[in-house]
Amino acid sequence: xxxxKSVLVLGGSSDIGRAAARAFAKxxxxxxxxxxxxxxxxxxxxxxxxxxxVEVGVYRFDVLDTAAFEGFVGSLPTLPDVVISIVGLLxxxxxxxxxxxxxxxxxxxxxEGPSLILGLFAEKFLGRGSGTLVGVSSVAGDRGRAxxxxxxxxxxxxxxxxxxxxxxxxRGGVHVVTVxxxxxxxxxxxxxxxxxxxxxxxxxxxxxxxxxxxxxTDVVYVSGKWRLVMLIIKTLPEAVFKKLKF
Amino acid sequence: MTLVSGWGRFPVVDTDLxxxxxxxxxxxxxxxxxxxxxxxxxxxxxxxxxxxARTVGMTGFDRIRSFDPATGRIRxxxxxxxxxxxxxxxxxxxxxxVVPGTRFVSVGGAIASDVHGKNHHCExxxxxxxxxxxxxTGEGETIEVSRxxxxxAFFATVGGMGLTGVILEATIRLRPVETGWIRERVIxxxxxxxxxxxxxxxxxxxxxxAWIDCAARGRSLGRSLIYLGEHANKDELADGADAFxxxxxxxxxxxxxxxxxxxxxxxIRAFNELYYRMGARRAGGSHVVSLYPYFFxxxxxxxxxxxxxxxGFLQHQCVIPEAGARAVLxxxxxxxxRRGDASFLAVLKKLGQGDGLMSxxxxxxxxxxxxxxxxxxxxxxxxxxxxVVAAGGRLYLAKDARQSRTTxxxxxxxxxxxxAIRKSxxxxxxxRSKLSxxxxxxx
Ligand SMILES: Cc1cc2nc3c(=O)[nH]c(=O)nc-3n(C[C@H](O)[C@H](O)[C@H](O)COP(=O)(O)OP(=O)(O)OC[C@H]3O[C@@H](n4cnc5c(N)ncnc54)[C@H](O)[C@@H]3O)c2cc1C
Numbered sequence: 001x002x003x004x005k006s007v008l009v010l011g012g013s014s015d016i017g018r019a020a021a022r023a024f025a026k027x028x029x030x031x032x033x034x035x036x037x038x039x040x041x042x043x044x045x046x047x048x049x050x051x052x053x054v055e056v057g058v059y060r061f062d063v064l065d066t067a068a069f070e071g072f073v074g075s076l077p078t079l080p081d082v083v084i085s086i087v088g089l090l091x092x093x094x095x096x097x098x099x100x101x102x103x104x105x106x107x108x109x110x111x112e113g114p115s116l117i118l119g120l121f122a123e124k125f126l127g128r129g130s131g132t133l134v135g136v137s138s139v140a141g142d143r144g145r146a147x148x149x150x151x152x153x154x155x156x157x158x159x160x161x162x163x164x165x166x167x168x169x170x171r172g173g174v175h176v177v178t179v180x181x182x183x184x185x186x187x188x189x190x191x192x193x194x195x196x197x198x199x200x201x202x203x204x205x206x207x208x209x210x211x212x213x214x215x216x217t218d219v220v221y222v223s224g225k226w227r228l229v230m231l232i233i234k235t236l237p238e239a240v241f242k243k244l245k246f
Numbered sequence: 247m248t249l250v251s252g253w254g255r256f257p258v259v260d261t262d263l264x265x266x267x268x269x270x271x272x273x274x275x276x277x278x279x280x281x282x283x284x285x286x287x288x289x290x291x292x293x294x295x296x297x298x299a300r301t302v303g304m305t306g307f308d309r310i311r312s313f314d315p316a317t318g319r320i321r322x323x324x325x326x327x328x329x330x331x332x333x334x335x336x337x338x339x340x341x342x343x344v345v346p347g348t349r350f351v352s353v354g355g356a357i358a359s360d361v362h363g364k365n366h367h368c369e370x371x372x373x374x375x376x377x378x379x380x381x382x383t384g385e386g387e388t389i390e391v392s393r394x395x396x397x398x399a400f401f402a403t404v405g406g407m408g409l410t411g412v413i414l415e416a417t418i419r420l421r422p423v424e425t426g427w428i429r430e431r432v433i434x435x436x437x438x439x440x441x442x443x444x445x446x447x448x449x450x451x452x453x454x455x456a457w458i459d460c461a462a463r464g465r466s467l468g469r470s471l472i473y474l475g476e477h478a479n480k481d482e483l484a485d486g487a488d489a490f491x492x493x494x495x496x497x498x499x500x501x502x503x504x505x506x507x508x509x510x511x512x513x514i515r516a517f518n519e520l521y522y523r524m525g526a527r528r529a530g531g532s533h534v535v536s537l538y539p540y541f542f543x544x545x546x547x548x549x550x551x552x553x554x555x556x557x558g559f560l561q562h563q564c565v566i567p568e569a570g571a572r573a574v575l576x577x578x579x580x581x582x583x584r585r586g587d588a589s590f591l592a593v594l595k596k597l598g599q600g601d602g603l604m605s606x607x608x609x610x611x612x613x614x615x616x617x618x619x620x621x622x623x624x625x626x627x628x629x630x631x632x633x634v635v636a637a638g639g640r641l642y643l644a645k646d647a648r649q650s651r652t653t654x655x656x657x658x659x660x661x662x663x664x665x666a667i668r669k670s671x672x673x674x675x676x677x678r679s680k681l682s683x684x685x686x687x688x689x
Pocket of ligand 1: 284286295324350356359362406
C-alpha cells in the first residue's frame with residue numbers, strides 16, 4: 001500500500017474532470033475516476049498511470065441515481081483525501097422553460113446530486129476529522145440571468161449548499177472549496193460564443209483546483225477577472241439588471 | 247462555420263470546425279461530408295490543416311496509452327503535443343528522436359508532415375521512429391498500418407499531409423537521454439561558402455543548423471551562425487544543475503497585431519546585425535544549454551506570428567539537391583537581400599533522405615525564409631520557385647500557402663503513386679484539404 005494522498009473525481013470524463021485528475025496525479029495523488037460510462041474512463045486511467053506512475057481506480061457513478069449514493073461511497077476501497085464534484089449539465093434554457101422533465105434533470109444534475117454526494121462524503125470526512133471537498137459550481141449561480149436561469153439557479157443552490165457546509169465542516173477539520181470557473185472551452189460550451197479574454201482552457205481550471213485544495217482557499221474564481229465582473233453584476237440594482245440584455 | 251487559418255495567418259478560410267470527443271465521433275465527422283481533413287495544433291503555416299468543407303480538430307485526443315521504458319516505445323493518441331511528451335518523459339530520461347523548431351505540434355501533425363529536426367542529415371525524420379499508426383480512412387475503416395502491415399498506406403501517411411485519413415493513435419520510439427541539456431558549439435561563417443562548408447563539416451554532429459543573416463549583401467552574402475549540438479551527459483553539467491531543465495511556458499506574448507510598419511528593411515537589418523554580432527562573440531568554444539532554447543528558440547514568445555501584422559506572412563521553405571545547391575542558394579539570397587523585407591532570420595540546414603512517399607526532405611540543403619504578405623510578394627516567390635524547380639528542388643507542404651500546381655508537380659514525382667493509394671483507401675474522395683484542392687485534387 002502506498003501512503004500517497006488520493007483524490008476522487010466525480011465526472012471524471014468531462015474536460016475539467018480530466019484536467020483536474022491530471023493535475024492531482026502530477027502532484028503525486030492516487031486517483032479515482034467516477035462517471036456514468038466506466039469504459040470511457042479506462043483510457044484516461046491508463047493515461048494517468050503511464051504518465052505519472054500513480055494508482056488509478058475507475059468507478060461507476062450516476063449523479064441522478066441518488067438511491068445508489070450510499071452504496072457507492074461504501075464500495076470505495078478507501079475513503080479518499082479529496083473529493084471533487086465536476087458533474088453538471090448545462091441543458092437548454094429554452095426547452096427547460098416548458099419541458100418540466102428537462103428542467104428537473106438540469107436542477108437535479110447541478111444541485112441535488114452534487115450536494116447530496118458531497119454531503120455524504122462530508123459526514124465520512126468529519127468522522128475521520130480530515131479531508132477536502134471541492135464543488136465545481138458556476139458564476140452563473142451568482143445572479144439569475146434571463147438566458148440561463150434554470151441552470152443558474154441550480155448552481156446557486158449548489159453554491160449555497162457548499163458555503164453552509166464549509167461553515168459547519170471547517171470546525172471538524174474538513175475543508176470545502178467552491179470553484180466558479182467562468183467560461184471554459186469544453187464540450188459543454190462548444191459552439192457557444194465565449195468572450196476571449198474571460199475564457200480559459202480546462203487545464204487552467206485543473207491547476208486552479210489543485211492550488212485551491214493545497215492552499216485551503218474557500219472560493220475560487222478561476223480567472224481573477226471574473227471576481228470583478230461578478231461583483232459588478234451582483235451589485236447592479238434589480239431594476240437596472242432586468243433591463244440589460246445579458 | 248468558423249474562420250480558420252494556419253500559423254502564417256494566410257489564407258483565412260471559412261470551415262466547419264469540429265472537435266470530436268471519441269474515435270466514433272471522428273468517424274462520423276469524416277463520413278458526414280465530402281472534403282474533410284484532420285487538424286493538429288495548427289502550426290502548419292498555410293492551408294494544409296484546413297478541410298475543403300470540414301476540419302476535424304484532434305488536440306482533444308491527448309491520452310498516452312502505454313510506455314515501455316526498456317525499448318522507449320510509446321503508444322499514444324495523435325493529439326498529444328510534443329511539448330507534453332517532453333515535459334512528461336524528459337525527466338524520466340526520454341525525448342522524441344525528432345523535434346521541429348516549435349514544440350507545440352501534435353504527434354499526428356508531426357507524422358503527417360514527417361517533420362525534420364536539426365538532426366535530419368544523420369538521423370532522419372519523425373517517420374523513422376514511427377512503428378505503427380491507427381488510421382481512420384475516408385472510407386470509414388479503422389486500420390492499423392505499419393512497415394509490414396498495409397505498408398503502402400503507412401508510407402503514404404508519413405508525410406501525407408493528413409490526406410490518407412485521420413491518424414487516431416501511433417506507436418513511436420523515444421530516445422533515451424541522460425540529460426535534457428545540449429552541448430552546443432557556435433561557428434560563425436562570414437559568407438555563404440563558409441556557411442555551407444561549416445554545415446558539411448558538421449555532418450558528423452547530431453544536430454546542426456545555420457541562421458543566415460538574409461539582409462547581408464555583397465561579400466557578406468550568406469553570412470551566418472552555425473549551431474552544432476550533442477546531447478550532454480550528466481558529468482558535463484555544472485555542479486548542482488538538474489539533469490532536466492525546466493521548460494517555462496511561453497511568458498511573453500504578442501497581444502495585438504503589430505502594425506506592419508514595425509517590420510521594415512531598416513529594423514530587419516539592424517536586428518540581424520545585432521544578432522550576428524552577439525552570436526559571433528560566442529563562437530568558438532562549446533557550452534551547455536537547455537534543450538528548450540536550443541531546439542525551440544521561438545517558443546519563448548507566444549503568438550509571435552502576430553508580429554507580421556494582420557495580413558499574415560508566408561514562409562518559403564525549399565530544399566535543393568546537393569549538386570547545384572551553392573549557385574541557386576546564392577542566387578535566391580541575393581534576390582532576397584535586394585528586396586529587403588525578408589525574415590529576421592533565415593534558416594539553412596542539410597537534409598537527408600525522407601522516409602515517406604511525399605516527405606519533403608531529400609539529400610541537399612533546405613532554406614526557410616519568412617515574408618510578410620504585401621504587394622508583389624506572390625510574384626516574387628513565383629520567381630524564386632522557378633529557380634528551385636530548375637535545380638530539381640521542391641517546397642515544404644507544411645509551410646506552403648501559395649505554390650503553383652506546376653511547381654508542386656515538378657517537385658513531387660511520387661504524386662501519382664500517392665494518389666493511387668489515396669484512391670484505394672478513400673474511393674469517394676471524402677478526405678480533402680484546401681491544400682490538396684489547390685495543388686492536386688481533380689476539380
Ligand atoms: C515556429 C515553427 C517552427 C517550425 N519548425 C519546423 C521544423 O524545424 N521542421 C519541420 O519539419 N517543421 C517545422 N514546422 C512545421 C510544423 O512542424 C508542421 O507544420 C507540423 O505538421 C505542425 O503540427 P500540428 O500538430 O500543428 O499540425 P497542423 O498544422 O494542425 O496540421 C499539419 C498537417 O498535419 C495533418 N494532421 C494533423 N493531425 C493529424 C491527424 N491526427 N491525422 C492526420 N493528419 C493530421 C493536417 O491535416 C495537416 O496536413 C514549424 C512550424 C512552426 C510554427
